Amino acid sequence: MTREKMGNILVWILIIGFGVWGFQGMVDRFANGHVNTAYGSYIPWGLWISAYIWLIGLSAGALMISVMTYVFNVKAVKKVGKMAFLVAIATLVGAMMSVGIDLGHPLRAFKLIYDPNLSSMMGWMAVLYSAYFVTLCIELYFAIRKEQVRGEKQKAIKKILVVLGIWSIPLAFAFHGGVGGVFANVIAKPYWHGPMLPVVFLAGAFLSGGALFCTVAYIWRPAQSKDEFLKMMIFLGKTTLALLILDEILELSEVYVGTFYSAFGEGHLWQQILFGHYWYVFWIVHILIGVLIPLFLLTAKAKSPGAVALAGLLIAGSFLAVRLNIVIPGMLDPELKGIADAWVNSKLTFSYLPSVMEWQALLFIVAVVMAVFMIGKKILPIYQTAGEE
Template identity: 30%
Template sequence: MSSPTNSSILVHKNETEADRVVSPRVSRGGALVWYGLLVLAMVAGVVAFIIRAKEGLASTGLTTITPWGTWVAFYIYFVGMSAGAFLLSTFIHVFGMERFHKVGREALLVAIISMVLALTFILLDLGRMERFWHVLWYFNPTSVLAWEVRFYVIYILLLAAELYFSMRQDLIRASRGTGWAARVAAVCTLGSKDLSEESVKRDHRILKVLGAIGIPIAIFGVHGGTGALFAVAKARPYLNSALLPVVFIVSALVSGTALLIASYTIRKKVSGQIPDREMLKSLGGLLALFLSIDLGLEFYEFLIGAYGLEATELATLKTIFAGQFAWSFWGIQMLVGAVIPLAILAYPRTRNSPAAIAAAAIMVVIGIVAVRFHIVLPSLIVPVMEGLPEGYYLPTWVELASSLGVIAFGLFLYSLAVTGLPIDVRQEIDKGVKENE
């Protein structure tokens, strides 16, 4: 029996000029409407950005008591999306789980774009945005943030390299065509025409090495490290927990898997293609597993925090469970983001339906937004010393419009990438893998 990798190589070796990646079939009118909406949202974001740059943080709802808000919440949201999507890609390239190979490239693409958005959000949050480069130029070895930013740079470069080598063979094929996509492909391949069996094997080896290097970077440096940024805040008992980085990592797997399911299914539906039912069922099972573990870790995080009987942490938990965040915790984080998706993924009829799995994934993506806000804001609401006023935060239109613009920018990049790059694995490879498994 041939391995999936060998079957892919045989198909590559015997391909013809007609063997192309299936390009999305989206109507011109639908594409114009979609890009038009994204451009409008990005224009609103640019206007808000200009106001933010001119007026500084005075244009936001942030205060000295509540210095973190919407931008920081979205920052950790997209870092988690990136780390989770990347770790899912390692199942394919490092551990050889070929049943997920159809989303391998999309996982890497989503990971890259998510990191771009995460760093854009944290740029907006800087008091002096023009000094963003200082964190790279000056290095304090005792600073968690100093290490974290360097891990981000290495991680993004690694993601870009891995995405490139996963597409390189199809980029060479695409460079033979005409149009702007072919010209871009020709530039990306540096004029290479090598489609030999040895070339394919070499690309597979490189992917495996890059993926193996990226696993500890993603776990300990990227999202685990982002969790450490919050966990070392000793003045905030709710955050100061050694379990928090672990919660961040598991939550990343939840959000990354959910986003990948949603993006893959929506893209296939919009382009008139049929999503892979069996692959979605497997991804849905992983999502249910990760979500269950995440809920268990959260339970112990809350339990241990309450058991310590520390007044500030108890007040923070009360703010989440029965205070001003109760509606979003119980309604969005727990009901929409966990209970309903788990029910969908557990019920036999719906867990076998691609549409139902995608709906569950979308609800998880929405629920994780609430999770991130509940990490950032509640601990800042409760005063850490007697006599200090309670924190208060309500995002201004500048924060909301800029956030909408950044997210629209990410969707714009994604739309361009899936149109111009060979994100889908060729049908011939898919067929060859199934026949030789």
């Protein structure tokens, strides 16, 4: 059995498993609203918002791979451009679903596309995601079309792809830096507020998206020959390693500044992250699984495609923990001391652990993301290469 076939079977098993179990969570969400979620009014955002920034980051990272293909003409990733667009579209769909189910009135969100409040960074998100989705679809169309025509037409399409690719660079910076801005703008939350967060978001997005692509490219290998495949994997591995180091420098800077003076500001929140109840989210899921093991694989086993793919999967998967550690700690501090006890209700507390239905709904979304990718891969000529003249 080929690797691709095994990958297909495994992913479809996951799609069915996550889909069936996760469906219960989606039914709960639409039958009972937000009643059975663990977030409340004092911690208003939870797992679904964390998953949204995780998935949108994966999308932005995948887009950057396509930019390498079509704008910077990087030979090692010459044949993965179309697959990168598909990954970007699938994760974008998941991100929109995740933020959609988090809304109190999801259907009203469509009005944001034509009548947003542009003083709100979240209002901008609606505009930017719409532009991003349209750009991705157009890019994928032309990337497919490029392989189907020859001569002058092919040259013209190549130029269009370069222009679209260049346009998508500021777009990616805007929409993912903008997500960081959604949090960084909140003056009431010192843990979020500051100019670093949009930069951290961008670095994390490119890292997690690039990492995911290592796994995708390994399983469904768009590169044909063995030599080409090896070059592609080594390049993807090196890129991911560089991004991992950059991301860790930024994180180290954040931890250092955040914990330097614990009596004021967000120092005690960092104490919670590092040594609080959920210490394992940072140390085990993020540092061990998401940083140290991949670091070993990407350095000691840099020439092994399998090791690079595994490192990518570990980074991309565990990045949800990084997103959770950005979103949740920011809201743990009461704005006014004593408010938690002023009016007692399960939705008026300052602690949060995602409920089962939240996890179920998220797994359903992950199943949808994988299904979009698998179906897209099946019906679109992703592997088609007609050669160039």
